[in-house]
Amino acid sequence: MVQRGRRTAKVSGDERQDAILVTAEALLGERAFDDISIEDLARGAGISRPTFYFYFSSKDEVLLALLDRVITEVEHRVGELPRDFETDPAGAWTRSIGMFVEVFVNHRGVATAAIAARARNDEVRALWSRSMQSWADFSTDIIRSEQARGAAPGGIDAHDLAVSLNLMNERVITAVLNQESPAIVESRALDVLSTIWIRSIYGSVNPGRP
Amino acid sequence: MVQRGRRTAKVSGDERQDAILVTAEALLGERAFDDISIEDLARGAGISRPTFYFYFSSKDEVLLALLDRVITEVEHRVGELPRDFETDPAGAWTRSIGMFVEVFVNHRGVATAAIAARARNDEVRALWSRSMQSWADFSTDIIRSEQARGAAPGGIDAHDLAVSLNLMNERVITAVLNQESPAIVESRALDVLSTIWIRSIYGSVNPGRP
DNA sequence: GACAGAGTCAACACGGTGTCGAGAACCCGG
């Protein structure tokens, strides 16, 4: 809201804070979070290490900020997803899962770093949880209504099923991104995941056409 | 093979090495791997920190040794699993998955530490991979033969399916053990996982009785 | 032109890892 006169010899605080985030995301593209030191981030942003602490209280705080952007994007996109499950269940699920895969791929470095940091940092864990939860709730609602209208069989709690399938997605996608073995080929991932979702939700191979 | 005459004033090297492992597994039961220092392990085994390095070259090496025992147990138990899939597919899968769950639960600390360390340590990653792979191969073989005898539908690659389901198990079980949220209730975990496996392998709710 | 606040960094303290080299304890053949 302020400034803009180009006579600010020193770059402003906001720009520096941003430079740190940009540096972090860039470095995460080439190596693991643990292999990036605060010194690296400071140098990348053109400041000294102590100055880094003026902007963030720790390296994890930087990751948290990065993750927060991603989470916001996911939540936004979950909200505007079409809910055409009654007419084309298979396609609708595939599009939903595809969105999830897309976000992971677009923010590969942040996603994998966050997943690793989750084990050690409470705030990262809480933030990630929140996102997983919102996605799981979204899936639970739909599964529940599919069961209610008789399109999907009962015999399993909708929430348990939704949580398990979402955790599967998280794990399978990170395995693909990290090129682990065993993993599956990236190009087939979306297809494989959708198939598992559909079969286990509908208890049949072709919901709608039995 | 040697000794046993109780006149060995100093405890032997093997006993010390073992004391370190015992200490490590005990400490892993109460706090995270990162929160255990080499000093802690040494003190627990009654030696000084530098002496620790005589037995293990790093903390990760200790985890690796611990993990190796667990892996060996899994491989052994995979081998002696009954393969009565033709007569009782649902029960056979449930028993197999149950074994997996059991090992995770019995070695909770080691399993979760190993999963976290995997991101950073090549040897841990390789060892874990090997185990997942053997379990995935086992599942792939069975799925493939179920597809061949017409009990399970095609439309999905047996290996892709096996890998995804195994990764799901890994993730769901760790979520349960770590009491993450979202997660599912421990008592229902085996039931939920089996249901997903069966529905996605057989494309039906009750394989054998359509 | 002096005051406030934002921003900057050299220097320090600390905690954990890993190494080195000097020795103690133990074990064996002579």
Add this chain to the structure above:
DNA sequence: CCGGGTTCTCGACACCGTGTTGACTCTGTC
């Protein structure tokens, strides 16, 4: 029982990354 190799032990040190402190410099304001 004794001398020499092997096994084992640890004090002291070097190193690296984190986080803190306190003094200093801007820059904009009344």
